[in-house]
Every structure is written in C-alpha cells, then in structure tokens.
Amino acid sequence: MRNVLLKIQYDGSAFHGFQVQKEDVTVQQTLQDALVTLFGQPVTVTGCSRTDSGVHALWYVAKVTFNGNIAVEKIPYALATVLPKQLSVIDAAECDEDFHPRYDVVSKTYIYRVYVGRFLNPFESGYSWHCKFPIDVDKMNKAAACFVGKHDFKGFMASGSSVTDTVRTVSDCSVERFGDILQISITADGFLYNMVRIIAGTLVEIGGGKIDENDLPCIIASGIREKAGITAPAHGLFLAKVDYGKDVFSKDER
Amino acid sequence: MRNVLLKIQYDGSAFHGFQVQKEDVTVQQTLQDALVTLFGQPVTVTGCSRTDSGVHALWYVAKVTFNGNIAVEKIPYALATVLPKQLSVIDAAECDEDFHPRYDVVSKTYIYRVYVGRFLNPFESGYSWHCKFPIDVDKMNKAAACFVGKHDFKGFMASGSSVTDTVRTVSDCSVERFGDILQISITADGFLYNMVRIIAGTLVEIGGGKIDENDLPCIIASGIREKAGITAPAHGLFLAKVDYGKDVFSKDER
Numbered sequence: 001m002r003n004v005l006l007k008i009q010y011d012g013s014a015f016h017g018f019q020v021q022k023e024d025v026t027v028q029q030t031l032q033d034a035l036v037t038l039f040g041q042p043v044t045v046t047g048c049s050r051t052d053s054g055v056h057a058l059w060y061v062a063k064v065t066f067n068g069n070i071a072v073e074k075i076p077y078a079l080a081t082v083l084p085k086q087l088s089v090i091d092a093a094e095c096d097e098d099f100h101p102r103y104d105v106v107s108k109t110y111i112y113r114v115y116v117g118r119f120l121n122p123f124e125s126g127y128s129w130h131c132k133f134p135i136d137v138d139k140m141n142k143a144a145a146c147f148v149g150k151h152d153f154k155g156f157m158a159s160g161s162s163v164t165d166t167v168r169t170v171s172d173c174s175v176e177r178f179g180d181i182l183q184i185s186i187t188a189d190g191f192l193y194n195m196v197r198i199i200a201g202t203l204v205e206i207g208g209g210k211i212d213e214n215d216l217p218c219i220i221a222s223g224i225r226e227k228a229g230i231t232a233p234a235h236g237l238f239l240a241k242v243d244y245g246k247d248v249f250s251k252d253e254r
Numbered sequence: 255m256r257n258v259l260l261k262i263q264y265d266g267s268a269f270h271g272f273q274v275q276k277e278d279v280t281v282q283q284t285l286q287d288a289l290v291t292l293f294g295q296p297v298t299v300t301g302c303s304r305t306d307s308g309v310h311a312l313w314y315v316a317k318v319t320f321n322g323n324i325a326v327e328k329i330p331y332a333l334a335t336v337l338p339k340q341l342s343v344i345d346a347a348e349c350d351e352d353f354h355p356r357y358d359v360v361s362k363t364y365i366y367r368v369y370v371g372r373f374l375n376p377f378e379s380g381y382s383w384h385c386k387f388p389i390d391v392d393k394m395n396k397a398a399a400c401f402v403g404k405h406d407f408k409g410f411m412a413s414g415s416s417v418t419d420t421v422r423t424v425s426d427c428s429v430e431r432f433g434d435i436l437q438i439s440i441t442a443d444g445f446l447y448n449m450v451r452i453i454a455g456t457l458v459e460i461g462g463g464k465i466d467e468n469d470l471p472c473i474i475a476s477g478i479r480e481k482a483g484i485t486a487p488a489h490g491l492f493l494a495k496v497d498y499g500k501d502v503f504s505k506d507e508r
Contacts, residue, residue: 011376056377076373088374119330120342122265123310127377 007091012056014086034082048101054234063101091249106245109187111238112200117180129236135207140175143206143213147173154223157192202229261345266310268340288336302355308488317355345503363441363495366454371434383490389461394429397460397467401427408477411446456483
C-alpha cells in the first residue's frame with residue numbers, strides 16, 4: 001500500500017464540512033469518490049481536521065492510502081479531471097505509513113475574515129462576516145495579544161463538547177486591515193470546538209465596544225462560555241496552514 | 255416622478271445578464287421586483303450596459319423612475335432588505351429626468367481577470383479565466399498598448415452583431431500581475447459586442463505565444479474577426495467603472 005499526503009483547497013460553501021456523513025456532500029466523501037473513480041479500488045482518506053460545514057480551506061492536508069503506481073507528482077493533475085471546481089488538490093507527496101495528518105500536527109493557522117463595508121459586497125458575502133458597526137482595530141489587536149500563550153480555553157469552546165483537556169498554546173493572534181477587510185490570524189498547537197469562531201466573535205465585540213478589552217484576561221481566566229463573545233459565522237473562517245514541524249511537501253511549489 | 259441613479263454591484267454567476275428576459279433571472283428583473291416590493295408601484299429600471307450572462311459588476315449604474323418620498327440616502331439600506339446577496343446597491347443619487355445611464359456615458363472601464371496558478375483555485379474559479387500555459391506579461395503589455403487610440407474595432411466584435419459604426423476610442427489598455435492573477439484593464443468611450451472578451455482572448459494568446467505580438471497592428475487594421483484571438487469566457491469579466499464626466503454620486507463614500 002502507498003501512503004500519500006494531499007494538500008487541498010476547498011470552498012466550504014459547497015460542502016457540509018470535511019467528515020463523511022450519511023446524506024450530505026462532504027469533502028472526505030468527494031475526495032474518496034474521486035480517488036475510487038481514478039484508481040478503481042477502495043481508498044482510505046484521513047483528514048487533518050474536522051472542519052465544520054461552511055468553513056473554507058486554503059491549505060488542508062489529507063492522507064490517502066491506496067494501491068497504484070501513479071507518479072506522485074501526477075496525482076494533482078489526475079484528480080483535477082474528476083473533482084468538482086470547489087475542491088482542488090494543489091500538491092502531493094509520499095509519506096510514512098505511520099504518519100497521521102491530525103495527530104502529527106505541530107500547529108495550525110486559521111484566518112477569520114470580517115467585512116466592514118457599509119453595504120453588502122456580493123463578492124465577499126460568502127467569504128467574510130459582514131459587520132456594519134464601527135470597529136476599532138487597535139482595540140482588537142491589543143485584545144488579540146491576550147490570547148497568545150498557554151491558556152485554558154474552556155470558555156472558548158462550544159458548550160456540549162466532551163473534550164476534557166482544554167489547555168492550548170496560541171503562538172500568534174493578530175488583526176490586520178486590508179481595505180474593508182479585517183483579517184484575524186491565529187496559530188496554535190490545537191483548537192477546541194468552535195474556538196476560532198468564538199475568539200473572532202469576542203474580538204469583533206471588543207472592536208465594536210460591546211465587550212471591554214480590559215475584561216478579556218478575566219473572561220479567559222473564568223473559563224465560562226457565556227462570558228466570551230458570540231460564535232462568529234462559519235463562512236468567514238479559513239484553515240490557512242498546517243505545520244508538521246518539517247516540510248512534508250515538495251519545496252518547488254509556486 | 256423622481257429619477258434616481260443607483261450604483262450597484264453584482265456577482266454575475268447568479269444572473270443571466272442585466273436585461274429582462276422571459277424565463278431567466280436577470281439583474282434588471284431582480285432590481286425591478288425589489289423596487290416594486292419596496293414602493294408598491296411600477297418602477298422603470300434603465301441600465302448603463304447590456305452585460306452578458308455571467309459577467310460581473312463592481313460599479314454598474316441604473317436609473318430608476320418612481321413615485322415616493324424616501325430620502326435618497328436611505329434607498330440602498332431599504333433595498334438591502336429585499337435584494338438577494340448576489341446584488342447590492344452601494345450608492346444612490348437624484349438625477350435629471352433627461353439623464354440617460356447608457357447614452358450619457360463618457361467612458362467605461364472593464365477588468366478582465368486571468369488566473370495563472372498551476373492548479374484550479376476554488377476561490378478564483380468563478381471570477382477568472384484559468385490559463386495553465388506560460389504567459390509572458392511583458393508581451394501582453396506591449397500588445398495592449400496597440401489597442402489604445404481611435405481604431406475601427408470591427409475585428410473585435412462578435413460576428414452577427416448588427417452595429418455598423420465600429421470605431422471606438424480606447425484611452426487605456428494595460429495588464430498588471432498580482433500574484434497568480436493577471437488583471438487586464440481597458441477603458442474606452444464605448445465597446446462593441448464581446449469587444450473586451452475578444453481583446454482579452456487575443457492578449458492571452460499573445461502572452462502564450464500563439465499569436466505574434468508584432469502581427470497585432472495588422473490584425474486590428476484587417477477588421478477580420480477570425481484573425482483576432484478567441485473570446486475569453488464571461489466569468490473573468492467585470493464592469494469596473496462608469497464615467498459620466500462629472501460626479502453623479504455623493505463624494506463621501508468610503
């Protein structure tokens with residue numbers, strides 16, 4: 001059996017998340033079906049993250065296990081002939097049998113996009129959260145720095161999640177403005193369920209003056225979900241990078 | 255009766271062009287229906303251009319004629335409550351009864367976007383033409399300069415068009431690269447049917463080496479459609495600016 005890592009991009013609007021479900025179209029199912037069409041045999045697909053319905057990916061890593069002699073660099077081209085236009089394989093590389101795309105992650109980076117234009121922008125509406133109230137980016141940035149470090153993020157996890165170890169280390173959290181887009185970037189060794197969307201919602205509420213930025217350290221320390229901000233909508237969220245602490249793909253990519 | 259100009263943006267993927275058709279969803283029909291819902295009376299909508307099915311607009315101007323006392327600056331907000339997310343009104347201003355959004359145009363600017371990444375990008379696939387062959391942007395730019403000036407663009411008009419005066423003046427035609435996107439900009443006092451898409455197709459074929467850039471002046475002078483390049487697909491084309499030689503909208507926009 002061969003083990004190959006795929007670097008993929010997808011428009012989350014077209015999928016009900018990554019993981020296979022009974023009824024709905026998911027990334028994993030679409031990828032599996034394409035691989036079966038291509039190789040004429042069952043293929044196992046393991047993802048680096050269970051992204052939610054509607055969440056987008058600029059850099060997602062999936063491991064596929066199959067029999068076949070296709071040259072690894074030809075896999076993205078071959079898959080392009082059978083995949084829908086909302087899903088693209090942009091790199092492929094052989095990997096060890098025991099490499100796990102989720103458990104071997106050293107850090108992941110998410111981007112959350114907020115659109116602050118006065119009116120709806122038809123080209124942004126599927127790829128950002130439209131916030132029409134005045135937002136202070138400096139306040140957001142000062143608050144973002146409070147998330148950096150090793151913290152118990154219990155208050156920034158969707159209620160109902162069964163995870164018990166809620167300590168995560170955030171290595172970067174910052175906000176940049178590009179025209180009418182605010183881009184929140186966050187890198188951590190792992191994320192709790194809805195953690196980025198709750199952090200984004202909290203930062204936007206701080207920027208909008210609904211939550212006082214000076215209260216944030218206490219809000220984090222409290223571990224109480226209700227004290228944090230709202231959960232920002234899924235369609236503003238992008239998985240932007242998956243880091244394994246080493247180059248798992250070829251270096252010659254454009 | 256009041257006469258109001260609307261500045262609108264729309265994602266062309268959702269519409270069969272601007273102009274009302276019997277069966278299909280068009281921008282004009284969608285706008286008319288929204289205005290009727292809002293004002294409870296028939297409203298006339300006149301557009302600045304008959305954009306094709308699939309073509310996008312960042313800045314389209316439509317004139318609407320109706321009875322009603324709504325403050326002009328409230329119109330975009332009121333329309334936002336009834337329009338679909340693929341269509342947005344971003345400005346509104348009173349205009350004279352005899353102002354015509356199409357005949358009074360001094361110049362229009364179109365942008366044509368070409369994606370040159372190796373693999374399909376799911377976030378670009380609806381908004382650019384994916385060209386996978388090597389493209390020389392310098393060659394494209396040298397060729398683009400040949401379109402500037404007053405020329406008979408008969409060879410750059412879709413065959414079957416009944417227009418007889420095919421002379422147009424192009425004031426700007428240039429190509430810029432932003433990462434994996436090539437952006438062709440073209441400004442003229444008017445455009446023949448499919449003119450921008452044929453110019454874009456020709457420039458891409460010149461950049462790809464299929465047409466010799468030195469032949470372009472002869473191709474233009476020939477007036478023969480078959481000598482020019484292919485018609486680039488509609489989904490890469492954006493109407494980007496409509497200039498009436500004066501400010502028709504408020505100046506305080508963001």
